[in-house]
Amino acid sequence: MLGSFIGVLFDGIAYGSLLFVISIGLSVTMGLMNFVNLAHGAFAMLGGYACVVLMTRAGVPFLVTLPVAFVVAAAAGIVLERTLYQRLYRAPHLDQVMFTIGIVFMAVAATTYFFGPSQQPVRLPDFLRGQVQVMGLGLGAYRIFLIAVVAVVTVALHLLLIKTRFGAQVRASVDNAVASAGLGINVNRVFGVTFALGSGLAGLGGGLGIDVLGLDPTFPLKYMVYFLLVVAIGGAGTIKGGLVAAMILGICDVAGKYYVPEVGSFIIYFLMVVLMIAFPAGLYGRRA
Amino acid sequence: MKDRIHPTRRRVLQGMAGAAALSAFPRFAHAADPIRIGLILPMTGPFASTGKQISAACRLYMQKNGDTVAGRKIELILRDDTGLAPETTKRIAQEMVVQDKVTALAGFGLTPLAFAAAPVATEAKVPMIVMGAGTQVIPQRSPFIVRTGFTLPQNTAPIAGWAFRNGIKRVFMLVTDYAPGLDSEKTFQARFKELGGEIVESVRTPLRNPDYAPFLQRAKDSKADALFVFVPSGEGLAVMKQFEERGLKQAGMRMIGPGDVVDDDILESMGAPAVGVITSFHYSAAHESPENRAYVDAMMKANNGMRPNFHSVGGYDGMHLIYEALKKTGGTGTGEQLVEAMKGMKWMSPRGPMMIDPATRDVVQTIYLREVKMVNGKPWNIEFDKVENVGPGG
Numbered sequence: 001m002l003g004s005f006i007g008v009l010f011d012g013i014a015y016g017s018l019l020f021v022i023s024i025g026l027s028v029t030m031g032l033m034n035f036v037n038l039a040h041g042a043f044a045m046l047g048g049y050a051c052v053v054l055m056t057r058a059g060v061p062f063l064v065t066l067p068v069a070f071v072v073a074a075a076a077g078i079v080l081e082r083t084l085y086q087r088l089y090r091a092p093h094l095d096q097v098m099f100t101i102g103i104v105f106m107a108v109a110a111t112t113y114f115f116g117p118s119q120q121p122v123r124l125p126d127f128l129r130g131q132v133q134v135m136g137l138g139l140g141a142y143r144i145f146l147i148a149v150v151a152v153v154t155v156a157l158h159l160l161l162i163k164t165r166f167g168a169q170v171r172a173s174v175d176n177a178v179a180s181a182g183l184g185i186n187v188n189r190v191f192g193v194t195f196a197l198g199s200g201l202a203g204l205g206g207g208l209g210i211d212v213l214g215l216d217p218t219f220p221l222k223y224m225v226y227f228l229l230v231v232a233i234g235g236a237g238t239i240k241g242g243l244v245a246a247m248i249l250g251i252c253d254v255a256g257k258y259y260v261p262e263v264g265s266f267i268i269y270f271l272m273v274v275l276m277i278a279f280p281a282g283l284y285g286r287r288a
Numbered sequence: 289m290k291d292r293i294h295p296t297r298r299r300v301l302q303g304m305a306g307a308a309a310l311s312a313f314p315r316f317a318h319a320a321d322p323i324r325i326g327l328i329l330p331m332t333g334p335f336a337s338t339g340k341q342i343s344a345a346c347r348l349y350m351q352k353n354g355d356t357v358a359g360r361k362i363e364l365i366l367r368d369d370t371g372l373a374p375e376t377t378k379r380i381a382q383e384m385v386v387q388d389k390v391t392a393l394a395g396f397g398l399t400p401l402a403f404a405a406a407p408v409a410t411e412a413k414v415p416m417i418v419m420g421a422g423t424q425v426i427p428q429r430s431p432f433i434v435r436t437g438f439t440l441p442q443n444t445a446p447i448a449g450w451a452f453r454n455g456i457k458r459v460f461m462l463v464t465d466y467a468p469g470l471d472s473e474k475t476f477q478a479r480f481k482e483l484g485g486e487i488v489e490s491v492r493t494p495l496r497n498p499d500y501a502p503f504l505q506r507a508k509d510s511k512a513d514a515l516f517v518f519v520p521s522g523e524g525l526a527v528m529k530q531f532e533e534r535g536l537k538q539a540g541m542r543m544i545g546p547g548d549v550v551d552d553d554i555l556e557s558m559g560a561p562a563v564g565v566i567t568s569f570h571y572s573a574a575h576e577s578p579e580n581r582a583y584v585d586a587m588m589k590a591n592n593g594m595r596p597n598f599h600s601v602g603g604y605d606g607m608h609l610i611y612e613a614l615k616k617t618g619g620t621g622t623g624e625q626l627v628e629a630m631k632g633m634k635w636m637s638p639r640g641p642m643m644i645d646p647a648t649r650d651v652v653q654t655i656y657l658r659e660v661k662m663v664n665g666k667p668w669n670i671e672f673d674k675v676e677n678v679g680p681g682g
Contacts, residue, residue, distance in 0.1 A: 007505065117332070117333075117337050118553065211529060214526045253499070254499070258503075
């Protein structure tokens with residue numbers, strides 16, 4: 001009984017970690033630029049496909065493809081930000097939603113055209129497959145890896161924002177973009193780099209997630225709700241909020257499906273309603 | 289920013305609107321007109337692989353057998369209904385009947401889509417060939433429906449008998465929560481309990497389900513002899529991954545079910561973990577017959593190496609049925625005459641012998657028991673036993 005509970009907790013944390021790494025970019029862009037980017041999942045998908053293409057067509061090992069997934073998604077992010085997104089920063093939210101949902105549909109159609117509609121395979125290296133016995137509990141090797149990677153990413157992100165000059169600029173721009181610009185911070189550039197970073201992390205998450213979430217052209221639509229939930233519950237613009245929200249969602253989703261499979265998939269929506277009533281601005285969000 | 293639509297673009301838009309209005313005028317059918325077949329399939333969205341397989345098979349049939357029947361040219365009109373919107377399927381069916389004057393409607397990848405189009409077929413008195421959807425009640429929705437695919441009870445019943453005979457007494461079930469899943473669940477439970485087996489638990493997973501891991505962990509902890517799985521074509525990959533990662537096979541649990549979970553379309557991507565899965569199904573790309581070998585070769589050649597799956601034969605045989613019914617009626621038959629001609633028709637399909645039951649207009653066929661084995665480094669569903677003449681009820 002206790003064993004299965006720890007197992008569920010572990011799986012939930014792994015799932016939450018994955019949600020966190022994919023969604024954190026969305027949270028930051030929403031908080032920083034007040035921009036509703038529904039196409040965030042498309043960058044995750046791009047990273048995923050970058051991994052698959054490298055693995056299946058070029059024979060690159062899985063672990064090497066992950067940094068590439070980050071770079072490809074970040075590059076796509078910076079190009080789109082400079083050419084398209086930038087024009088809509090001051091547009092009404094409805095325009096932003098229409099624009100980004102359009103990007104999602106284009107991404108879905110383009111991916112179907114090039115890669116076909118089916119799920120993409122991923123071959124994990126042998127040491128990441130199967131289960132590892134830890135104190136009599138069988139834990140998925142890949143999920144341990146997942147948690148480790150996300151822990152490293154989170155710490156790195158935290159240090160970047162707290163200890164570096166760039167981090168200070170980002171925080172200043174989040175707090176007050178106009179005043180920051182007045183102080184000589186190139187807010188425009190900060191936006192661009194942050195957007196690329198967020199997209200890159202989504203790409204990394206997309207690559208990491210192939211084995212857990214699957215990868216097909218409808219990926220950005222299928223998981224859009226989950227990413228938005230992380231931001232809505234955590235509060236836009238905070239790393240801590242996103243992390244806590246992703247963990248809550250991951251653990252509750254897994255526990256719900258394990259213990260009450262009849263209503264399991266509904267649990268997280270119920271949770272969202274309760275949390276949104278209790279914390280309208282998100283767990284760590286600032287009231288606008 | 290005031291004038292958002294550029295003048296040129298506006299003119300183009302006007303032109304397009306005009307063209308659309310023109311094409312809405314009814315066309316009149318003449319005897320020399322081609323016979324049009326309206327194929328409605330999910331070509332995009334999560335079930336696009338179904339549409340791709342069926343449309344490729346229909347084209348292959350026409351390529352092999354020519355596009356002229358009884359002196360009239362056959363024209364295939366393919367439209368995409370995205371797989372998730374029954375109202376779209378219905379609208380397309382209506383347009384095909386009214387504007388294109390189709391002689392037959394065909395396709396229908398999922399049960400709700402077939403239900404939505406059924407009233408259109410009844411009202412227009414047009415034969416409706418269901419190639420994909422597998423819920424048993426479908427042909428009862430219209431006297432013009434004829435099915436060439438399969439039914440879930442048909443594909444599920446034989447595995448219940450095999451499991452019980454082979455030492456599986458306690459089964460954990462995982463089915464997708466929509467009509468075919470419930471059909472499959474009901475059939476297996478009834479047959480397996482009748483034999484004396486025990487259903488430990490039956491879990492229904494939502495149609496759009498991101499993560500199977502918790503459900504499979506629960507299955508593992510139940511310590512049942514076998515895990516019965518029904519998921520729609522395409523979802524099998526995600527289930528199989530968790531089946532491996534959770535170590536269910538090592539824990540001594542077998543995977544059984546109707547063959548959807550080890551769909552030929554994705555079996556290669558599953559690789560080694562799928563080995564040992566036992567299913568009962570109406571079609572395997574590894575079926576040993578000259579008809580099937582020719583079929584698989586031609587399909588793979590025409591479609592970039594895509595392995596034909598069970599949906600594809602539904603399309604191939606559906607075209608065969610339409611061709612034969614047209615020949616029988618001399619190319620000028622009414623909807624009623626065509627359906628009448630289809631009833632009782634028997635032929636040798638790539639899947640093996642099959643016929644259309646005159647009473648239910650549903651498919652009667654051989655169901656095979658298969659095990660996934662590695663052949664030349666690739667997994668295939670290798671048939672080891674069969675049950676002949678299985679009706680739509682299993």
